[in-house]
Amino acid sequence: MPSSADWTAVINLIEEVMTEEDLLSSAVTSARTNVREIAALPAADIAGHTRGLLAAATRALADRRGPTDAELAFVAELAATRARQDVPIEAVLMAIHVASRVIWSRAREIAAIREIPPAALLDVRELYEDWAEAVRARLISEYHAVKLSQGTRAGDREAVLLRRLLAGGSTAVLAAAEAGLPAGGGLWLLTARAGEDAAVGRLQRALRAQRPMLLSFDGGFLVGVAARPPAPGLIGADTAVGIAGPGEPGGLAALRRLAIAALAAAELTGRRGLTHIAEVAVLAAIADRPDLSGALLERHAAARTALGAQLRPVATAVRAWLEADRDAALAGQRLFVHPNTVRNRVQRFTEVTGIDPAGTVGGLNAWWLCGGWLGGG
DSSP states (O other), X not given: OOOHHHHHHHHHHHHHHHTOXXXXXXHHHHHHHHOHHHHTSOHHHHHHHHHHHHHHHHHHHHXXXXXXXXXXHHHHHHHHHHHHTTOOHHHHHHHHHHHHHHHHHHHHHHHHHTTOOHHHHHHHHHHHHHHHHHHHHHHHHHHHHHHHHTTTXXXXXXXXXXXXXXXXXXXXXXXXXXXXXXXXXXXXXXEEEOOSSHHHHHHHHHHHTSSSEEEEEETTEEEEEXXXXXXXXXXXXXOEEEEEEEEOGGGHXXXXXXXXXXXXHHHHHTOOEEEEGGGGHHHHHHHTOHHHHHHHHHHTHHHHXXXXXXXXXXXXXXXXXXXXXXXXXXXXXXXXXXHHHHHHHHHHHHHHHOOOTTSHHHHHHHHHHHHHHTTOO
């Protein structure tokens, strides 16, 4: 057993590591990169649950105990959320494992620098594994309980037809005909985030008014397959929907990936309503590469540190300036600041990063980097 001083040193180290925002971002990026089913979820969603788990683990380690009822209630909420999103439990567990691996790797690095005895770190890690095992057990049991309570939803006709459509080949052609969709092609696929909010319910009712329309939940998304795009005004301004098409029945799996990419790009920029993948092709490519986002953030970590308290105002100004087509007056109007304030903050960004946002490539990199700093890209 480590001495009281060694134990305190390790706990202080863990608490310090857990509060590193860059490390949390790296853990989330690693999870989204390595676990395909998790990559479809918003980064803020993953970050929020990861932060909660890490905070609970830190408190448990400091007190040398297992998880409390309150902490297990948080775990149950996470399990229920992922079950409703149709994220496989294996993917949930793997994402937690990947994020934990990033955290402990960083802890080992700092422990070596501070000459903390490896045995002390190992003892704390063993306690963490005991805590994590109890968390995993609760996560699995709650996940399956929610799935059981959902009854036969996964076996309903539309869900079965959608799975057959996404399977491709002759199976998809037959499923399209059975669903009343054109088997010869011209199909459109749209996606929205699955959830419990009223906006998704309104979207479902609106889409079902357009026939023919196959509508079901799949992998955390509401997925619709139609013979034509939704009519103008059918989708309200309170919901983001990605769409791709037209395409053949056998190519709907590819259309689904494109529609999800369109949705992610729309969410990245705060767009609502219907967004076709062709409208946001570049943004979709950005949103689909969290590994490149991580590399960009790491490259400019020193610039982030140099900006300090000015990080958010500078990043917000740069994004607003670029989204206003580099019009400082318009950006200032949107931010309620003087145009010169916008210009000064853009200049400050250029000085600390070496990126020229006035150029085409520089503008893209600046917009992407600032989005990462602000937690939205």
